[in-house]
Amino acid sequence: MKISLAPLQGYTDWVFKRAYQKYIGGVDEFYTPFLVLQNGGDLKTAHKREVEPFSEKSDNLIPQFLCGSVEEMSFFESYFSDLGYSKMNWNLGCPYPMVTKRGKGSGLLPYPEKIGNIITEGFKDKIELSIKMRLGLTDGNEIHEVLKALDQFNIKEIIIHPRIGKQLYKGTANRGKFAQLYNEYGKKFAYNGDINSCQDFEVLSKEIPCLNHLMIGRGILKDFWLPHKIKGLELPTDSERKIILKKVHDEIYETYSSYLSGDNQVLQKVKPFWEYFSCHFETERKVYKAIKKASGLKKYEQAVSFAFSQNLKED
Ligand SMILES: Cc1cc2nc3c(=O)[nH]c(=O)nc-3n(C[C@H](O)[C@H](O)[C@H](O)COP(=O)(O)O)c2cc1C
Structure with a gap:
């Protein structure tokens, strides 16, 4: 089971990642909080700090970005591949109105054609593309059309946080819906959402025994050794x-x-x-x-x- 740390803007930055990797370990992959182009087309210094300079330590670091246009997709692919990254992750899950109103994050989920167009016109397959997404913006069934639109592309992995954008972080992640999608569409999916203990993980793995990638955010921040516990690694006293x-x-x-x-x-x-x-x-x-x-x-x-x-x- 691969365990990755979910990106949390304001919490899981490069400083956190470096300290966590040095003293705790047990996480296989890290995702940067999203990078986004500002109105003038530049990146904030704080966002550049997350990905530059690339070093061999960045191998298990996957840069994440928000994008709502062909130009932005094209910018991020070149930017990350020029820095030396071999993978990037497109955020189609961010639920904040400031983002969704601009047609980014989960704001794109009602528009599968637009998503398809951004990939067709903007993505040149220079590096691997994965997606992190919710079930929809206002309706948990939006995901079906999005998955159909994505089917024709070489998307390496789809990480699903089974809530809708409008929920923000309220309610619970819909594991049943994730299990249904996993069985229906194949094994490209990673699971994310509300895994806070080994018991949560056991329930999930009973429902989806073949799952091979679990992304955890707040559960790890609250218990640094949660990945150790899930993997059965030795714990410190x-x-x-x-x-x-x-x-x-x-x-x-x-x-x-x-x-x-x-x-x-x-x-x-x-x-x-x-x-x-x-x-x-x-x-x-x-x-x-x-x-x-x-x-x-x-x-x-x-x-x-x-x-x-x-x-x-x-x-
Ligand atoms: C404060 C905060 C910031 C977040 N920032 C990001 C982000 O930059 N990119 C992203 O894909 N998800 C972001 N998320 C969502 C998390 O990555 C994750 O999908 C969500 O917390 C559910 O997983 P968890 O229950 O394991 O924490 C954020 C969540 C929170 C609470």
Whole structure:
């Protein structure tokens, strides 16, 4: 079973990926949060940082992009292939109105012909193309027409998060619908959505025993060793876990501090990290509250010391 880390804008950036890979491991593939062209046709520096410079460590990193036109598809394919990537992932799932209104992310799902046209005219097969998508924008059956439109192209893989765009993150992922699609359309599908424990994984694998790629987002951020547990890899002891978690935190904190300027910029990055990271601690609410309250890096560091004086949740 291949396990990949889902992209979460604002959480799973290059800083997180580097620290996670160095100290935890167990994840086979990483996806960048989406890159998108700005109105002037440029990429933000923060987005470039996710993919440049390419190094051998980028082999298991798949750049993801949002695109709603032939030109944008063509830009991203050239950009990623020139950097040395051999794969890229098209985001057809993003549910945020700012994105969908511009005909990107899940905003494209009601228009299968347009999706087909973007690929026909814009994609030159220089690198592998995979897609991450939802079931639809407003209707979970939109996916059927989209899959039919995609059938004629060389799409390496389709990662399905079985919610509709309008749901945002509410309700639950529709595993039954995923199982139905998997059985109907073949084995190119990877599953993503609401896998937060080994039990969740067991239920899924009973329904779809042949599944060979699982993408997990929030479940990994809340429990760094979830991939280890699913794969049956050896787990560190409680005291080792605390040391490792501290190392991950410190590396992330130091990296942000090394290139961002001023307390506020660093705090804007590390505070969201604790939204999920605090779930490793028995007193997660207290821990997160202390972090959230911290104004300035000195106070932040005190809150971190407090956090690490607390017990971890039992494994
Ligand atoms: C804060 C946040 C940011 C996200 N950013 C992205 C993104 O950049 N690209 C993407 O394909 N999905 C993005 N997602 C969706 C996740 O990749 C994933 O599909 C979703 O969280 C369901 O999986 P999970 O239940 O394992 O977290 C984001 C989700 C959240 C909550």
